[in-house]
Every structure is written in C-alpha cells, then in structure tokens.
Amino acid sequence: MIVSERKPLAEIRRMIAPYQRLLTLGCGTCATVCGAGGEREVSFLNSALRVAQAKSGNETHTLSEYTVKRQCDLEFLDPLVEKVGDIDAILALSCGIGMQVIAERFPDMPVLPGVNTSFMGAVDEYGVWDERCAACGDCRLEETGGICPITRCTKGILNGPCAGTKDGKCEVSKDMDCGWILIYKRLEGLGQLEKMRRYYPPRNFRTIPRPKRIISQANIDTGEDND
Amino acid sequence: MYSAVTDNTQQNQGNRTKKSSTDHSLMPPCQATCPLHMDIREYVDLVAQGKIMEALQVIRDDNPFPSICAYVCDYPCEDTCRRCQVDKPVAIRMLKRFAVEFGGDRMIQVKAETTHRERVAIVGSGPAGLSVAYYLRKLGYPVTVFEADSKPGGMLRVGIPEYRLPPKIIDTEIQRLIQMGVEIKVNTRVVSLDRLFDMGYQAVFVAIGAHQGRKLRIPGADLDDTWTAVSFLRNARLKQKGNIGEKVVVLGGGNVAFDCARTARRSGAKEMHIACLEPRDEMLADAPEIEQAEEEGIVIHPSRTFTRIIDKDGHVAGVECLKLRSMEFDKEGKLHLDIIEGSEHSLAADTVIFAIGQCPDLNLFSGLSGLEVTKQGTIVIDQATLSTHHPGIFAGGDVVTGTASVTQALATGREAAFRINDYLQHRYPLAGKEAEENPLGDLFPETVETIRKTERLEPSILPTEARVKSFEAVELVYDWEAATEEARRCLHCGTGAEILFQDKCATCLACLRVCPYHVPYLDDSGTIQIPADQCQACGICVAECPAKAIVLRKPYGRQQISEELDHIVKAAAQLNLKPLIIGFCCQYGLSGTGTLASLRRGAKAGIWIVPVLCAAKVEAEQLLYAFEMGAEGVFVAGCGEQCARENIAFWVRQHVEKVRKTLAQIGLEPERLEAFNLSATDEEPVKALNSFTEKIGELCFASVITQEVKR
Numbered sequence: 001m002i003v004s005e006r007k008p009l010a011e012i013r014r015m016i017a018p019y020q021r022l023l024t025l026g027c028g029t030c031a032t033v034c035g036a037g038g039e040r041e042v043s044f045l046n047s048a049l050r051v052a053q054a055k056s057g058n059e060t061h062t063l064s065e066y067t068v069k070r071q072c073d074l075e076f077l078d079p080l081v082e083k084v085g086d087i088d089a090i091l092a093l094s095c096g097i098g099m100q101v102i103a104e105r106f107p108d109m110p111v112l113p114g115v116n117t118s119f120m121g122a123v124d125e126y127g128v129w130d131e132r133c134a135a136c137g138d139c140r141l142e143e144t145g146g147i148c149p150i151t152r153c154t155k156g157i158l159n160g161p162c163a164g165t166k167d168g169k170c171e172v173s174k175d176m177d178c179g180w181i182l183i184y185k186r187l188e189g190l191g192q193l194e195k196m197r198r199y200y201p202p203r204n205f206r207t208i209p210r211p212k213r214i215i216s217q218a219n220i221d222t223g224e225d226n227d
Numbered sequence: 228m229y230s231a232v233t234d235n236t237q238q239n240q241g242n243r244t245k246k247s248s249t250d251h252s253l254m255p256p257c258q259a260t261c262p263l264h265m266d267i268r269e270y271v272d273l274v275a276q277g278k279i280m281e282a283l284q285v286i287r288d289d290n291p292f293p294s295i296c297a298y299v300c301d302y303p304c305e306d307t308c309r310r311c312q313v314d315k316p317v318a319i320r321m322l323k324r325f326a327v328e329f330g331g332d333r334m335i336q337v338k339a340e341t342t343h344r345e346r347v348a349i350v351g352s353g354p355a356g357l358s359v360a361y362y363l364r365k366l367g368y369p370v371t372v373f374e375a376d377s378k379p380g381g382m383l384r385v386g387i388p389e390y391r392l393p394p395k396i397i398d399t400e401i402q403r404l405i406q407m408g409v410e411i412k413v414n415t416r417v418v419s420l421d422r423l424f425d426m427g428y429q430a431v432f433v434a435i436g437a438h439q440g441r442k443l444r445i446p447g448a449d450l451d452d453t454w455t456a457v458s459f460l461r462n463a464r465l466k467q468k469g470n471i472g473e474k475v476v477v478l479g480g481g482n483v484a485f486d487c488a489r490t491a492r493r494s495g496a497k498e499m500h501i502a503c504l505e506p507r508d509e510m511l512a513d514a515p516e517i518e519q520a521e522e523e524g525i526v527i528h529p530s531r532t533f534t535r536i537i538d539k540d541g542h543v544a545g546v547e548c549l550k551l552r553s554m555e556f557d558k559e560g561k562l563h564l565d566i567i568e569g570s571e572h573s574l575a576a577d578t579v580i581f582a583i584g585q586c587p588d589l590n591l592f593s594g595l596s597g598l599e600v601t602k603q604g605t606i607v608i609d610q611a612t613l614s615t616h617h618p619g620i621f622a623g624g625d626v627v628t629g630t631a632s633v634t635q636a637l638a639t640g641r642e643a644a645f646r647i648n649d650y651l652q653h654r655y656p657l658a659g660k661e662a663e664e665n666p667l668g669d670l671f672p673e674t675v676e677t678i679r680k681t682e683r684l685e686p687s688i689l690p691t692e693a694r695v696k697s698f699e700a701v702e703l704v705y706d707w708e709a710a711t712e713e714a715r716r717c718l719h720c721g722t723g724a725e726i727l728f729q730d731k732c733a734t735c736l737a738c739l740r741v742c743p744y745h746v747p748y749l750d751d752s753g754t755i756q757i758p759a760d761q762c763q764a765c766g767i768c769v770a771e772c773p774a775k776a777i778v779l780r781k782p783y784g785r786q787q788i789s790e791e792l793d794h795i796v797k798a799a800a801q802l803n804l805k806p807l808i809i810g811f812c813c814q815y816g817l818s819g820t821g822t823l824a825s826l827r828r829g830a831k832a833g834i835w836i837v838p839v840l841c842a843a844k845v846e847a848e849q850l851l852y853a854f855e856m857g858a859e860g861v862f863v864a865g866c867g868e869q870c871a872r873e874n875i876a877f878w879v880r881q882h883v884e885k886v887r888k889t890l891a892q893i894g895l896e897p898e899r900l901e902a903f904n905l906s907a908t909d910e911e912p913v914k915a916l917n918s919f920t921e922k923i924g925e926l927c928f929a930s931v932i933t934q935e936v937k938r
Binding site: 050 | 737740773774846847851893
C-alpha cells in the first residue's frame with residue numbers, strides 16, 4: 001500500500017491562498033486505508049480550514065468535498081466533470097499518482113497536494129505504518145529471506161550487517177531493528193544461512209530508466225514480447 | 228370480499244415492532260420472548276439515560292397495564308437475556324417497575340372515543356378480559372365487562388396475594404378503564420351467552436379464568452380443613468375468615484404453593500411446610516420466591532409423594548408421605564415415581580392446602596351453547612382467529628390455555644381485541660408481524676470473555692420481620708441511582724454496527740483492529756463482516772472508520788450527535804452568550820447520578836451540553852465542528868469508572884489529541900479542548916469544569932475567533 005501523510009495545515013493554507021473555491025478530493029483506496037485522505041479526513045481537513053479561516057478573519061474560501069473510489073484511474077474521476085466547473089482548484093488527498101492522474105484528466109484545473117506521499121509500506125498496528133519496499137525495480141528478496149535490505153537497513157546496504165549494529169538494533173536508533181540481523185535470523189530459521197556468506201555486487205541503478213513502464217499484455221501487432 | 232387493511236388498528240399492531248426509518252436494529256431475545264413483545268431494550272436504555280418519562284411511554288405503547296406487570300410479570304425476558312452468558316441477566320422487571328413508579332404511570336390518563344356501533348361483551352374481568360376491554364375501547368368499541376365477583380380483577384384480585392400485587396394497583400387500572408368508557412358490571416354472573424347476543428352485543432369474549440382448584444385423589448382429601456390453593460388464596464384476599472390452623476402443609480412446588488404458604492404465614496399460622504414431588508433443584512417456583520419463603524420460616528420437603536391425609540376425628544391431623552428417589556414424566560406426559568421403600572412418614576398438620584393446579588369452572592359452561600371443551604376443561608378456539616366454534620364468541624386467558632402468566636393473558640387479550648375487530652369489520656385476520664422476526668443467537672464464548680462483568684443490583688426487599696407481619700409489598704422499588712446503574716448493564720443486543728456502505732469500505736481493517744470485543748472478521752472472500760449478534764454497539768469502529776462506511780443500526784452515533792449539536796448551536800446563536808462552550812457529555816449514568824444536573828447548575832452561563840450515548844462515539848470532526856460553529860471551548864465528559872464498556876477513555880483521548888494538534892496548527896490554544904472523566908461520587912468534575920470555563924474566558928483575550936456563532 002502507498003502510505004501518505006497529511007501536509008501541515010500551514011502549508012496547505014499557503015497553497016490554497018490564491019484560490020477562492022476549492023474541492024477537497026479524497027481517495028477511497030490507499031489514502032483511506034492509511035488515514036490520510038479518506039472521507040473522514042476530507043471533512044476533518046475542511047473543518048480545520050474553516051476554523052483557521054474564521055480565526056484569521058480575512059480568508060473567504062468556499063470548501064466543498066468529495067471522495068472517489070481511486071484517484072489513480074481516470075474512470076473514477078468522471079463524477080468530477082460536473083463539479084470542476086464550480087471550482088478554482090482541487091486539493092487532492094491522494095498519493096502523487098492520483099494527483100497526477102487528476103492533473104491529466106483536468107488540464108485546466110490546478111491540483112494541489114494535500115498529503116505527502118511517504119512510502120510503500122504495511123501496517124504494524126492500528127495507526128502505525130512501516131516502509132517495506134523502495135520500488136527499486138530489481139527485487140532481491142529471494143536472497144534475503146523475504147526481508148528487504150534496501151528499506152529495512154538504514155543504509156540500504158546489500159552486504160550487511162555493518163559495524164553499526166548492536167544487540168540486534170541499528171546505530172541510528174535503539175528502537176530500530178537492524179535489517180540485516182532480521183535477515184540473518186530469518187535465513188537461519190529457513191536453514192539458508194549460506195545465502196549470508198555470498199557477496200552481492202553493488203547494483204547499477206542507472207540501468208533502470210525513468211519513468212518506468214510495464215506492459216503486461218503482449219503486443220499482438222508486432223509479435224514482440226515485453227521481455 | 229376481504230378489504231385491504233389500512234386503518235390505525237393494524238398500524239397499532241405494527242407498533243409492536245415499530246421502528247423509525249433510521250432504526251435497522253434487530254429484535255433482541257428479551258423482546259422476542261416477552262408475550263407482549265415489549266420493546267424492552269429501548270425502555271431499559273431510556274432508564275439508563277435517566278429518561279424515565281420516555282421509558283414509560285415506550286412501556287405503555289405495548290402494555291395495557293404496566294403497573295400490574297411491574298409487580299407480577301414472570302419475566303421470561305430475563306431468562307433469555309444475553310447477559311446471562313456473561314454474568315446475570317439485567318433486572319428487567321424491576322427496571323420496568325422503576326419506570327412505572329418514577330415515571331408517574333398512575334397519573335397517565337388514556338382517552339378513547341367511540342367510533343364503532345358494535346357492542347362487545349366481555350365475560351370475566353381478569354387480566355385477559357381487562358386487556359381486551361382496554362384495546363377494544365382504544366379501537367373505539369363500546370365495551371361491557373361482566374364480573375361475577377363483587378370487585379373486578381379476577382385472579383389479579385383473588386388469586387395473587389396482596390404482598391405481591393397491592394390492591395390499589397388494580398384499582399388504579401380499573402379506574403383508568405372506567406375513565407376510558409369501559410362499562411364494568413360487578414356481581415353479575417353470566418349464565419347464557421346467547422342471552423348476551425339477544426341483549427344486542429355483537430361479539431363476546433369469554434375470559435372466565437381457571438378458578439377451580441384441584442385436589443389429589445387420596446383418602447382424606449375432602450376433610451374440612453383441606454383447601455385448594457384457589458379457594459385459600461381467594462378467602463385470604465377477600466378477607467373472609469377461614470379456619471387456618473397453626474400447622475399448615477402446602478402440597479405442590481410451584482409459585483402458587485409458595486403464595487399459599489407465605490399467605491398462611493401472614494394470616495397467623497405458626498408452622499408452614501411445603502411438600503412437593505420435585506427435587507429441591509427442580510422446583511417450579513422462582514428462586515427468589517423460595518429464598519424469601521425460607522427466610523420467612525417456611526420449611527420445604529422436596530421429593531415426596533402423598534398417600535393420604537390423616538383423619539383424626541373428622542379433622543386433619545397430618546399428611547402421610549413417601550420419599551422419592553426420582554420422578555419423571557414420560558413422552559405421553561405420564562408420571563413415573565421411583566419410591567424409596569420403607570420411607571413412610573407423616574408431616575403433622577391441622578390444615579392442608581392443595582396447590583397442584585387449577586382448571587376452569589366447568590359449571591359455568593352449562594348455559595353456553597356451541598362451545599367445545601377439552602378434557603382438561605379448557606375452551607377450544609381457532610388459533611388464528613381466537614374464535615370459538617360459535618360465531619361471535621371468542622375466548623382467551625386461562626380458560627383457554629390453562630393456568631398461565633398474567634403477561635400471557637394480557638398478550639392474548641390484546642391479540643383478541645384485534646381479532647374481534649377483524650371479525651366485526653368483516654376482515655381476514657392478519658397475523659402479528661413479530662412472527663417474521665428471528666431473535667438474535669447466542670454470544671460467542673470469545674465475545675463473552677471480552678465483555679466487562681458487572682454486578683446485578685438486586686432490588687431491596689422488606690426485612691423478614693416486617694414482611695411477615697402484614698401483606699405489604701415485599702419488593703421495594705429501585706432508587707434512581709440503582710436503576711440507571713442496573714439499566715446500563717444492557718448489552719444493546721441487535722443495535723450494533725453494520726457496514727452500510729460496502730462500496731465505500733476500503734477493507735482497511737480499522738474496525739477489526741479497534742474493536743475491544745474482537746467482533747469484526749474477514750470472511751473467506753476477503754470482505755469484512757461485523758456479525759450483528761456479536762457486536763456490542765460501543766461505536767468505536769464507527770468513529771474510527773476512515774471511509775465512514777460503518778453506522779450503528781440504531782441512530783445512536785454520528786447522526787444523533789450531529790443533530791443535537793446543530794440544535795444546540797442554533798439555540799446558542801439566539802442567546803448569544805459569550806464565551807460559548809460546548810460539552811459532549813455521556814448521558815449514561817450521569818442523569819441518574821445527578822452529576823450532569825450539577826454540571827449544568829454549577830457551570831457558568833454559556834455552557835451547552837450535547838448529550839451523547841458514550842463519549843467514544845464523539846468523532847474528532849464533531850469536536851472540530853463545534854469550534855467551526857463558533858464555540859470557544861469544547862469539552863468531552865465521559866462517565867468514568869462506572870462505564871460498562873471497554874477502552875472508552877483511550878479513544879476519547881485519541882480524538883481529543885487529534886483535534887488539539889490541529890488547533891495548535893491553526894494557532895488556537897489546544898487548552899480550548901478538554902476531556903473530563905465524570906463519576907458519580909466525584910465532586911471534582913464541577914470544579915474542573917468551572918476552572919476550564921474561567922480559562923476559556925481568559926483565552927478569549929489571547930486569541931479571538933472573529934467569526935460569529937453561525938446559524
């Protein structure tokens with residue numbers, strides 16, 4: 001899941017300052033799950049902006065709200081067509097992907113990010129998310145017992161642990177597990193410790209071009225395979 | 228042709244399952260078990276909120292004589308109460324009695340207008356007869372009740388001892404019926420039903436009860452000093468002098484046997500014994516009845532069978548008994564006794580009372596043509612129409628069912644009134660709606676484990692010495708605090724959370740993670756399910772769901788709070804008191820304990836209280852919305868340690884902290900928002916609130932919200 005976090009109110013207020021009529025747009029998928037941009041957060045943010053506006057006394061934004069199922073698919077944005085006529089900007093509470101799809105769908109409409117897209121992660125307990133994947137495009141989890149050294153190790157090193165590990169914790173923080181100790185214990189449990197003894201050469205990130213694209217269907221016309 | 232039924236009669240029947248358009252709650256087992264299908268959950272909840280008048284209104288909607296029921300109902304609802312699985316059932320009957328007495332049921336007047344010309348005669352003024360009279364009168368029929376005794380009430384008056392049902396309660400209800408326009412003819416024995424039709428009545432309801440006591444067919448049963456329970460209780464109640472001896476033995480183990488023994492105790496008997504077939508732990512009487520009887524000095528002899536009444540010079544000298552190893556009824560209902568050889572013994576007595584059941588008085592039927600009677604001496608009726616084989620003659624109550632409860636008789640009476648109405652209006656009878664509803668199943672063991680156990684508050688009873696001296700009512704009514712406290716034990720079965728907007732649900736699992744009762748689960752298809760019969764309706768998931776996809780089946784949550792908040796903001800705008808402070812206060816317990824009232828009194832002007840049914844249901848947005856609407860200070864007050872739920876303070880804190888953080892970002896002082904825990908005995912909340920109010924007053928100068936109160 002893509003985890004995001006609402007931007008500080010001051011930053012949002014600065015962004016929306018030039019626009020009179022705003023639509024705060026929630027996303028019903030990842031942003032809802034991580035509590036940053038679901039229907040509840042949309043109305044909470046609008047309420048907060050109204051209180052702030054009342055306090056400052058010199059702002060007169062009109063705030064409306066709506067939440068779509070998923071902002072990163074054009075089709076879900078169709079209901080917005082009739083709404084965009086009445087607004088000056090969209091304040092999107094979705095990850096950067098959703099925001100860009102909106103920008104694409106409505107070329108004349110300014111889109112403002114209400115959240116920071118933080119990482120791809122999983123829930124630890126209610127309300128706590130941890131990063132789990134860096135989308136590096138070259139997955140090595142098979143070699144590391146299903147634990148990603150890129151995200152779980154502070155340094156992201158491929159041949160760990162480093163000398164900064166102590167009692168299974170990272171030197172950066174006593175509360176943070178050392179990713180490589182986790183990998184070691186996992187491989188030990190799997191009876192695959194020999195994988196620890198191998199050397200993994202540095203990766204060449206330059207070989208991964210951006211923006212990336214995946215084509216899952218075969219190109220029938222040319223007969224070419226995607227691989 | 229049968230006409231379509233749309234008049235208010237049928238709506239009246241629909242009332243039994245009446246629900247507002249937003250109420251999607253399921254029928255709880257207490258309501259399903261109640262013969263009258265009373266909305267028990269609703270009135271218990273209203274008592275818990277301290278809304279006693281409203282609770283009484285709910286009770287009166289479904290019950291013609293709540294005061295009578297409050298004393299003598301056999302409360303089958305408590306047996307099915309799902310709190311039995313956790314600890315002990317909610318004391319439903321005593322809560323009803325509290326609502327009836329504190330809500331002022333006696334002062335309520337019921338009006339009825341005559342809208343029909345057809346006259347209906349009711350034979351017998353027991354609970355069934357009076358119930359028919361009440362409902363037929365409400366339907367607009369002229370009604371006459373015929374009673375053979377000198378006072379109306381039937382078994383209520385002559386079969387139930389005064390210490391269980393004070394006569395003034397019956398008198399009040401009779402008076403109310405008379406005010407409604409019911410004609411009651413006492414000292415009038417009906418000898419011919421045909422004659423009633425000649426007199427112009429178009430329908431007759433026969434509810435003559437079961438006043439014929441039975442005796443065992445053993446030698447000596449017809450001696451002078453032997454009684455049937457019916458005649459004994461009747462004599463006691465009508466204050467007729469009877470020859471009660473000093474040593475009384477009652478044969479039988481049901482509630483009536485105990486009524487007899489305890490009545491004998493109050494009538495001056497020195498030694499009271501109860502002997503019955505059943506072993507001690509299988510006796511049919513209610514447990515409190517047995518306990519109270521023993522306190523009053525009544526000796527119980529279980530597992531006995533009786534061979535003869537000992538005759539000494541034509542007077543009773545004792546009962547000869549045999550001890551039993553076991554007893555059981557076979558499939559055909561035939562009794563098998565396993566007698567202990569050589570266990571003959573006798574119980575000394577000068578009076579013997581047979582409390583082994585009763586049947587309708589067959590002699591009364593001699594003048595009634597066209598009635599089919601069973602072997603047990605009860606009238607045969609059609610179950611759907613409640614009509615006998617004679618057109619226009621209906622029957623109900625003990626005369627049809629054999630001895631049954633008062634509540635059962637009231638329910639039959641209500642049903643009969645509707646069926647008689649159908650008959651008189653030439654309509655096809657419609658079955659009651661409640662038959663369509665399935666009551667909720669049992670709680671899962673894992674749910675039971677997570678529910679907080681709370682002690683059942685037993686009502687006080689008169690001390691033994693006081694109660695044996697007179698026929699004063701034994702049970703005392705709850706005081707306000709005990710009633711609200713007890714009512715809060717209700718588990719609110721069937722009002723819990725449901726995912727109303729499945730399309731909105733992002734399956735984020737927030738509900739599954741926050742539920743203190745571990746109720747939501749993921750089914751095999753990956754859809755989140757919140758089983759209605761397990762949910763405890765605490766509302767935490769409703770306030771946490773990021774997609775706002777969950778609602779409570781009864782609108783206790785967001786919707787109710789928002790409506791109250793809007794209402795208060797409007798009212799506050801008109802008065803324009805400054806500073807405006809809005810408090811979200813848990814309604815449970817607080818009204819009853821007086822804390823909420825003293826908060827209102829003690830607090831400075833400008834405090835507006837939004838009553839909520841649990842502080843955890845107040846969502847962060849609603850707190851912020853109060854500021855948006857112009858509040859300068861907001862507080863949430865939970866009910867503290869008395870809370871019947873789990874984790875409430877934690878979630879209140881969470882919501883408050885979220886809003887405080889936002890206030891800080893806006894540049895408003897986070898101290899404008901506070902959470903208090905109120906408890907019954909604590910004086911501190913009022914002080915804390917006052918200091919909060921003063922603080923808000925000062926904050927007004929530090930940072931001013933320029934917006935005027937909206938609306």
